[in-house]
Amino acid sequence: MNYIGKTVEIDFKNALKEDKIGGLILPSSTERVYIIKQKSGYNVGILKENIISIKEAKEKIKQIEIVKEKIIKQDNNKKKILICNIGGTIASKIDYTTGAVSAKFSAEDLLNLIPELKELANIETYTYGQIMSEDLKNKNWGEIANLVYSKYKDYDGIILTHGTDVLHYTSAVLSYLLDGIIIPVVIVGSQRSSDRPSADTTYNLLGAVKFIIESKKGGVFVSMHSSSGDTEIDIIAGTKARKLHSSRRDAFKSINLEPIAKVVFDLRDISKAKVKFSDSYKLLSSGELEKPGKLSDQVYLLKFFPGQDPKIIDYLGKEGYKIIILEGTGLGHVSRDFIPQIKKTKSVLFFMTTQTIYGRVNQNVYSRLREIKDAGVIGLEDMIAETALMKAKCVLGKYSKKEDIIREMITPKALDMGSRTE
């Protein structure tokens, strides 16, 4: 039966318990989820596989009823949060003339779209830009870090709304530039533009706000859906996040480390949301925050593939790159013919990560791995390749001596490298 446009009552199960929800069914972009506009005005997605029963409600809801502005006053008992917009889908609208999506929302627009945010915290907004994330450069990351640095003392937490494509590159670089920060800085994206009924914006933002309210520790984090439904949000360490699906709402995974926390929602009453901190949360430690340093452009992320011509190393050396992050196969392999080329290119420091994404580099298992190590390539354990790229940008922005660079690269920071788990 097609429920679109009908007011329904749904019994469903979520991670915590069985639950009920009512509202108007909106069109959904995925077959697997019902999008329900609740009387409160905000939308939730329920995975069809979690639904126990669905029936039409006696009392109908008209869409017009739910568009009413709520006026919330500042409340000194509430935490103070800054939402700063960088750009991306979360700040996008569909252009109905072309069907394409482009960045047009401000942080203030987002706040008006989700009035519940103001019930939870005293929220201020700021718009850095409306940048599609793939265009971000060192200059932008430096400006964003300095913006947070200049404002963090005035807030209990800062939320950055950001395009998802490059979100994990940004969360990694800010983890280093803002290492030691005492408040949570949470980067939030959305896989669907915020004016679409299936947008994941609402719960990704609510999850970030709830985490900021309850977290006693600072750091840089990502807040995105755990699954296609709206009941659970993952809070992921900035150095451990990676986008692993081009379109799903639960595209972001925490690699080689449990998410720092999960925010589990009661869909009828957002004030009842629970923040469940994991063992990873205990690993967070505060240091001393320094003014964000410079970022170097002399780092290249080189993905190896079998049959690749090792001449690329020579080219990158001549172009003046100082660090090459290799994305090798398995435990950290490149082909035999890369080894002499690596040895020859003495102006470059080589670090090894793995293109398997999950797991870690281990330079002791195979004879070949030892040869690669002997050629001077330094393994980065279970650090994600994209995180290694951003760490190298920071390290090279600050240090120039080989021994300093190597020491900084292999010193664990912001949970970027973990101890062996299996």
Add this chain to the structure above:
Amino acid sequence: MNYIGKTVEIDFKNALKEDKIGGLILPSSTERVYIIKQKSGYNVGILKENIISIKEAKEKIKQIEIVKEKIIKQDNNKKKILICNIGGTIASKIDYTTGAVSAKFSAEDLLNLIPELKELANIETYTYGQIMSEDLKNKNWGEIANLVYSKYKDYDGIILTHGTDVLHYTSAVLSYLLDGIIIPVVIVGSQRSSDRPSADTTYNLLGAVKFIIESKKGGVFVSMHSSSGDTEIDIIAGTKARKLHSSRRDAFKSINLEPIAKVVFDLRDISKAKVKFSDSYKLLSSGELEKPGKLSDQVYLLKFFPGQDPKIIDYLGKEGYKIIILEGTGLGHVSRDFIPQIKKTKSVLFFMTTQTIYGRVNQNVYSRLREIKDAGVIGLEDMIAETALMKAKCVLGKYSKKEDIIREMITPKALDMGSRTE
């Protein structure tokens, strides 16, 4: 309690039902699994989380008892399978003087290690080489394809034992070079060397043999563990496999498509293993097998990262590359400054895949994606980047006209591109 060296009886649950197993507990390289040497002589791994109860057995097994050779005669009722060794961990031994692993086994050695294989089928062996997979080049892939082409009429199936690091690159290229083959060609790797108690060799090979016995369709497949335990093997389409963990036994995932089949083992009696074919199996179709074509070296797989200097495109064009497979972000993005460089490099054809691995490229959602499309970049839907690289090697080995190359690249083959699922 520490059970290593003890003979035990275990009750456990697997995907099918509850089950029992007995044997000698061997040291395991992972905390999560017990490795049990059975009286029959072969080893199984049981996930601790699946164990209902474990107790010491009255009858003890000594390791010496289980090392006895079984002599199996040729049986005309059984299928005839060729196991051909390419190299890698599956054909490796630990060198106990250094602790490192290197390739030393032949296909015959492997067969002697797992005598049960001979009970299931008439098996012949052949050794192509002992190559660590990261060293494979076009020359090797061409030779392997021609080897299979020259022998396939004499067998019901061919198994290639292969290093895991580059296994998915090989399974992809053979899917194209052997497109239309009427027998299953199954590539089998092992994440642990075959002389170690925790080796996954036995069940990966048994899974391949069982699949060959029951499959009525041909093609190129991968046979690897579904989970850390030994109860289930995934048979994955050669164009859809990707290694997603550096060390786990279940490192290989079927991307954007259900595995073709699962082989579920009864650990006490391998003859009771069940091959469960999925809906993906129905999609397999036989064509006409041609003599394997040539492979081109003029293809480059270029991973994009934010802040990357677009000059790399100019370099690759000048080096004579004819196709660049871009690994963009999300739905297929590169930064704004890549677009003029792409337009300018007219000697190169550009195809887009996504670095999110899961999901598909969609060139119509964002204004930027349309600009990238207008610059001449052609989206490859849900094709994996590594598969696209290997497809381009094959297409460019056969065609030189731009329109032929584009047509061949975007024509689905060997399940490499699927229809939209969500």
